[in-house]
Amino acid sequence: MLTSETFIRVRYGETDRMGYVYYGVYALYYEVGRVEAFRKLGFSYKELEERGILMPVLNFSIDYKKPALYDELICVKTFVKAYTEGPRFPFDYECYNEKNELLNTGRVVLAVLNKESGKPCRLPSWFTDELKKHFNP
Amino acid sequence: MLTSETFIRVRYGETDRMGYVYYGVYALYYEVGRVEAFRKLGFSYKELEERGILMPVLNFSIDYKKPALYDELICVKTFVKAYTEGPRFPFDYECYNEKNELLNTGRVVLAVLNKESGKPCRLPSWFTDELKKHFNP
Amino acid sequence: MLTSETFIRVRYGETDRMGYVYYGVYALYYEVGRVEAFRKLGFSYKELEERGILMPVLNFSIDYKKPALYDELICVKTFVKAYTEGPRFPFDYECYNEKNELLNTGRVVLAVLNKESGKPCRLPSWFTDELKKHFNP
Amino acid sequence: MLTSETFIRVRYGETDRMGYVYYGVYALYYEVGRVEAFRKLGFSYKELEERGILMPVLNFSIDYKKPALYDELICVKTFVKAYTEGPRFPFDYECYNEKNELLNTGRVVLAVLNKESGKPCRLPSWFTDELKKHFNP
Numbered sequence: 001m002l003t004s005e006t007f008i009r010v011r012y013g014e015t016d017r018m019g020y021v022y023y024g025v026y027a028l029y030y031e032v033g034r035v036e037a038f039r040k041l042g043f044s045y046k047e048l049e050e051r052g053i054l055m056p057v058l059n060f061s062i063d064y065k066k067p068a069l070y071d072e073l074i075c076v077k078t079f080v081k082a083y084t085e086g087p088r089f090p091f092d093y094e095c096y097n098e099k100n101e102l103l104n105t106g107r108v109v110l111a112v113l114n115k116e117s118g119k120p121c122r123l124p125s126w127f128t129d130e131l132k133k134h135f136n137p
Numbered sequence: 138m139l140t141s142e143t144f145i146r147v148r149y150g151e152t153d154r155m156g157y158v159y160y161g162v163y164a165l166y167y168e169v170g171r172v173e174a175f176r177k178l179g180f181s182y183k184e185l186e187e188r189g190i191l192m193p194v195l196n197f198s199i200d201y202k203k204p205a206l207y208d209e210l211i212c213v214k215t216f217v218k219a220y221t222e223g224p225r226f227p228f229d230y231e232c233y234n235e236k237n238e239l240l241n242t243g244r245v246v247l248a249v250l251n252k253e254s255g256k257p258c259r260l261p262s263w264f265t266d267e268l269k270k271h272f273n274p
Numbered sequence: 275m276l277t278s279e280t281f282i283r284v285r286y287g288e289t290d291r292m293g294y295v296y297y298g299v300y301a302l303y304y305e306v307g308r309v310e311a312f313r314k315l316g317f318s319y320k321e322l323e324e325r326g327i328l329m330p331v332l333n334f335s336i337d338y339k340k341p342a343l344y345d346e347l348i349c350v351k352t353f354v355k356a357y358t359e360g361p362r363f364p365f366d367y368e369c370y371n372e373k374n375e376l377l378n379t380g381r382v383v384l385a386v387l388n389k390e391s392g393k394p395c396r397l398p399s400w401f402t403d404e405l406k407k408h409f410n411p
Numbered sequence: 412m413l414t415s416e417t418f419i420r421v422r423y424g425e426t427d428r429m430g431y432v433y434y435g436v437y438a439l440y441y442e443v444g445r446v447e448a449f450r451k452l453g454f455s456y457k458e459l460e461e462r463g464i465l466m467p468v469l470n471f472s473i474d475y476k477k478p479a480l481y482d483e484l485i486c487v488k489t490f491v492k493a494y495t496e497g498p499r500f501p502f503d504y505e506c507y508n509e510k511n512e513l514l515n516t517g518r519v520v521l522a523v524l525n526k527e528s529g530k531p532c533r534l535p536s537w538f539t540d541e542l543k544k545h546f547n548p
Contacts, residue, residue: 012446012456013296013439017289017344023194024168024287027161028424035423035482045423046482057160061198070291071446071457149309149319150302150433154426154481161424165287172286172345182286183345207428208309208320297468298442301435331434335472 002080002134004037010072020067026095027060030108033078034091041130051124055110058088062106072097083135085128086112087120139217139271141174147209157204163232164197167245170215171228178267188261192247195225199243209234220272222265223249224257276354276408278311284346294341300369301334304382307352308365315404325398329384332362336380346371357409359402360386361394413491413545415448421483431478437506438471441519444489445502452541462535466521469499473517483508494546496539497523498531 008029016022035045048055068074079092089110095103114121123131145166153159172182185192205211216229226247232240251258260268282303290296309319322329342348353366363384369377388395397405419440427433446456459466479485490503500521506514525532534542 009443011439012290012442013298015291016286017291017293018191018193019291020193022164022287023197024161024164027159027164028422031161031423032420044482054155056155056157056204057201059198059200060160061196063196064194067193071455146306148302149305149427150435152428153423154428154430156428159424165285168286169283181345208318292465292467294467296438297471298435298438301433301438305435328429330429330431330478331475333472333474334434335470337470338468341467 002037002040002131004033004040004078006033006036006076006078008032008074008076010068010070010074012070015070018067019069021069023062023064026062026104026106029074029076029095030060030062030078030091030093030106033076033093034108034110037078037080037091041127041134043127043130048127049115051126052115053121053123053127054113054115054118055089056113057108058111059107059109062093062104064104066097066101066103068095068097068103074103080131080134083132086123088112089123139174139177139268141170141177141215143170143173143213143215145169145211145213147205147207147211149207152207155204156206158206160199160201163199163241163243166211166213166232167197167199167215167228167230167243170213170230171245171247174215174217174228178264178271180264180267185264186252188263189252190258190260190264191250191252191255192226193250194245195248196244196246199230199241201241203234203238203240205232205234205240211240217268217271220269223260225249226260276311276314276405278307278314278352280307280310280350280352282306282348282350284342284344284348286344289344292341293343295343297336297338300336300378300380303348303350303369304334304336304352304365304367304380307350307367308382308384311352311354311365315401315408317401317404322401323389325400326389327395327397327401328387328389328392329363330387331382332385333381333383336367336378338378340371340375340377342369342371342377348377354405354408357406360397362386363397413448413451413542415444415451415489417444417447417487417489419443419485419487421479421481421485423481426481429478430480432480434473434475437473437515437517440485440487440506441471441473441489441502441504441517444487444504445519445521448489448491448502452538452545454538454541459538460526462537463526464532464534464538465524465526465529466500467524468519469522470518470520473504473515475515477508477512477514479506479508479514485514491542491545494543497534499523500534
């Protein structure tokens with residue numbers, strides 16, 4: 001399993017008048033989580049795009065348990081639970097606050113597209129070779 | 138069934154470097170959709186808050202079919218498919234572009250909370266009386 | 275003078291925990307204002323980009339007098355006060371709430387760039403011919 | 412002089428279809444900068460609010476020199492150049508990319524308000540005593 005823990009400080013502009021982090025902001029937090037998970041493989045999502053792969057979001061779902069508050073340091077745990085070569089690449093998420101209370105759980109499935117053709121494709125071997133190392137044979 | 142159609146023009150700042158509307162922006166579009174659905178009942182969501190009801194989001198899920206592009210006029214269709222008095226209030230969504238192509242479908246479930254106690258509660262009768270009119274007996 | 279009035283409903287996600295529209299959100303409101311001002315000339319900013327002109331922001335300044343609140347319908351007044359052919363294109367702004375109270379005033383100066391070269395350039399005549407009509411000879 | 416350097420990784424959702432960080436996003440980056448400058452004094456901006464001080468933004472101005480790009484690690488340098496007790500509290504800014512190229516310079520002036528009365532006030536001595544230490548006598 002590929003896992004990553006990323007810490008994000010809640011910005012004032014991310015809160016709403018209820019005093020909570022606005023529910024749509026977690027899309028950004030989850031994005032940061034998966035980008036940092038990729039970075040653990042040794043390359044950035046940016047590099048994937050530069051090398052011809054686009055990964056737009058296919059599905060996004062999130063269950064909110066508790067709100068995050070201004071200035072809290074949120075821990076975003078990102079999981080790639082099964083080895084996959086595409087063309088659907090799922091991430092699971094858990095967010096925690098500083099008291100280690102579970103704030104929300106979610107899932108994002110990315111498409112794997114060839115940038116030129118726009119068609120679904122498999123991930124390149126330079127990517128999957130690194131990913132494979134995080135999964136038992 | 139309570140339904141509402143709202144038109145939203147895509148802002149430049151809502152696009153990302155892929156040229157698409159960023160996947161998290163639909164949280165805002167869906168929020169606009171349900172606020173306008175409420176307004177069809179004769180009052181604003183703001184008024185609900187002022188009269189002691191908070192409705193934070195419990196779940197949000199969305200399936201992306203096609204991207205929305207800069208400057209397109211998006212139609213957000215919002216549906217309250219069944220009469221409900223809370224404490225879980227679901228909205229279903231469909232977004233279309235100007236060519237009437239389906240962009241995404243989604244669901245948002247709001248909690249119904251008493252503002253003072255923070256506890257789940259039923260919606261007040263001044264709200265449900267209006268809502269009821271949109272559903273067959 | 276080219277002027278435009280655009281109405282924008284404040285979204286919940288645009289407020290912050292102070293209950294006000296977050297100060298950075300006006301960048302989006304001002305963007306909507308100038309795009310609608312361009313549309314009064316008969317074409318969209320999108321079309322400008324498609325026809326080879328990029329107009330990134332050079333300067334942005336804003337003076338906040340009063341906060342905008344959730345669900346208010348804000349009027350963004352956009353002014354092009356002097357005829358210009360580039361390569362610096364200034365917009366002046368005033369925002370008002372529903373009580374016609376002045377919320378803020380601001381200025382945004384856009385660069386006019388050739389998309390291919392990335393260099394400053396003049397606006398094309400199909401644009402300036404329309405713009406000219408709004409200014410006295 | 413009180414100075415602070417904060418590093419912010421550009422998120423995908425912060426870019427626009429030009430491939431640049433959207434011009435309004437720097438309001439968030441500058442906010443992070445001044446919050447971290449305050450933290451160097453030994454307390455958070457959140458604490459200021461909890462202890463009865465609100466600091467909404469009065470003016471914001473920014474000059475853009477170069478765009479920030481996706482996934483870059485931006486350095487936000489925040490300066491409080493002169494000792495002040497309010498009721499106008501100015502911050503100066505410089506943003507740099509990883510190549511140490513200057514991206515933009517700006518200024519944000521905060522009001523200092525008593526939370527209860529909403530009126531301008533002086534900063535409390537527990538704040539100014541710490542601030543004073545960063546300025547020559």
